[in-house]
Amino acid sequence: MVPGSLPPVVLYHYEASPIARKVRNILAVKRIPHVRVEMPMTLPRPDLADRLGITYRRIPVLAIGRDVYCDSSLIASVLERRFPASDGFGTLFPKRKGSDRTDAAIIKQYTMSYADRVLGTVASFLLPYHKFKPEFLADRTAWFGQKLDPSAMQARQPLGKSWLSSHLALLEEQFADGREWLFDTETPSLADLSVHYVWEWLASFKPMQPAAKELLDATVFPATVSWISRMTEHTVKAHTAHKFSIQTVSGERAAEIITSSAFEDLSGIGFDETEGTRLGVQLSQLVSVTPDDNGKVPTVGRLLALNKEQVVIETEGSAGTVRCHFPRIYYVVQPAASAKL
Template structure:
């Protein structure tokens, strides 16, 4: 029985990134489909507030953000590698660019009226309104790129990616690495979820050939699972032991303090809990939930803020 539980939904681009990583590593995993908009009571029971999609569950441990999830899966199944030793730094830097700058341009292009009309064609007006309200709340006042500017940037980025895959099967050589999975998922959304917008690939056939190679990786061995069963798994498990070196203090906040962790941008709902680890690369909170029991919720340091919750 697989102990990896991915909480995701089919059209989520970042979920596709992780699904392909699971396929690359030929891992078995359980699939819990989560709502695309709030409320998400089963999600919050496990994460405590974080509601970006996806997140990974291993027993009573909850891993937020695909950057951290990829690290966890690399530890879980080291081969084939996501971070080849000679590319470890550049793969991470490129992946961060792809998950932020490339993703923002692609999605602003994808969700222009022509694309949105296809994506939301079968939704009743009330659901469409709720989706728009939800995403505006998640942006928390962040300005969205203008579609015209995004289209121009997206075309430039596709040409740059084409220059890389004209010489190799994948971005940095003969095998895919973290950079490929991060660059692929926003392009996948264009091609698969709003195909009416896929004419943008016309000038870069090498990108389409690379995307075909990525899609052929597949999603590994998936088994359907319910949210209720995932919560039961958490309630019946003990969190995994923490590593020995669990504290690198950058904030003057001691272990054991009540803290809140939130994304720096998009989906900034905080998760509160007891700070039990602040390593060089991640934070860990211990929290209690009436349904899930004691869980450890893990976040990467990069892209997240930590603050102390003052007692009232």
């Protein structure tokens, strides 16, 4: 299924998810063969919760071998490490033009704290909540931890457009020196992929297209609109070139692929005693890992590794045990006994 000695890669996604769009683009740009499992837009998701013991409710989720990675920020970093450019894969952290530096750290920070959590959130203001079915609204009410009022969300759309216009102005300022990509890199970086998918999502989702057409005015933001076109062309070419390597499989088959694969060596992650003390957790202890902003459904498992980048726990489902990885930033790790389930 996957050539050579590469571990199998499995993407759990659904087509309409904007973050899943970003990860699909990352996989295409990096030229990574993988299989996909189509997830429902709302809970329950038994292919993750029941088969693998992963109750994390966000999509996408990506497995590499028997290790499962949550949150697109960690997914991107791990894909870059495990499928490096030195082995013939694409890169998310190209060198700056005229330099040997990659600015990987600031690009990761920009992506994690701005593109996904700020820009993506403001863009979601333009969703047509008044047209969604009650079951979807109920699911997203649980997601946000407060009741969604479609009328109130509709009333916020002018504010959302105004804020997005200001974000476009910042992008236009960044491109004012004639650079081709956001961080003046040789090729698009993770920053380009992570900001572009928001505008691509707005322009491709039919109910949001009028707002996108209004905002993406080439007479007001010429450099930014030109960059969006370049990025769209870049990702389309990447998908077209590597479409042959993608298959869609059932959740049952995906679980078989994952649980019959090898675990990643965790020695490179280890256990940071200082961080463990700060968090009040120890190796082999049952802990919970929960997002700190929304979708606050804890995943519980035995603590296997912890450093400043990620935390790894062992979870068990009907298909067997897996190792579930989460970022440290924006996630709460605590003993399971004190977790608020």
